[in-house]
Amino acid sequence: MGTKPIEVFSEASNFGIVRMPGRRFPGCVIQGDSLSILLSQAAVILRESKTIKNKYLAEAAQELFDSLSNRLDHYEAVLKEHGMELPYVNRPKGSD
Numbered sequence: 001m002g003t004k005p006i007e008v009f010s011e012a013s014n015f016g017i018v019r020m021p022g023r024r025f026p027g028c029v030i031q032g033d034s035l036s037i038l039l040s041q042a043a044v045i046l047r048e049s050k051t052i053k054n055k056y057l058a059e060a061a062q063e064l065f066d067s068l069s070n071r072l073d074h075y076e077a078v079l080k081e082h083g084m085e086l087p088y089v090n091r092p093k094g095s096d
Contacts (some may be wrong), residue, residue, distance in 0.1 A: 001082055004021055005021070006018045006019060006020055006021065007019040007026070009026050014031060014034055015028070015029075016028070016029035017029070030071075031087070032072075032075050032079070032086065032087045032088070033087040033088045035068065035071060035072050035075060036072060036087075036088040036091065038068055039065070039068040039069060039072050039091075042061065042064045042065040042068050043065060045061045045064070045065075046058070046061040046062055046064070046065045049061040072091070076091070
């Protein structure tokens with residue numbers, strides 16, 4: 001883990017906006033527990049999209065789920081690497 005200066009545009013609770021070194025535009029900070037909730041919501045959308053048999057909706061829902069899942073995988077790996085606990089108990093499951 002390193003310490004670097006970042007530009008902080010907003011420290012609003014659950015809506016942080018920061019610019020990382022070397023980046024042109026700022027990014028949105030999503031807290032780990034909020035990311036877990038977003039993944040749970042994406043799983044519901046994915047599951048329900050399959051019941052209405054809309055190929056395009058199901059594909060978009062799968063892409064959303066996979067994108068959020070990959071981000072949560074990275075978040076969990078980084079916390080584990082640094083010996084930190086997760087801020088949630090159960091990881092959202094896919095919509096098989």
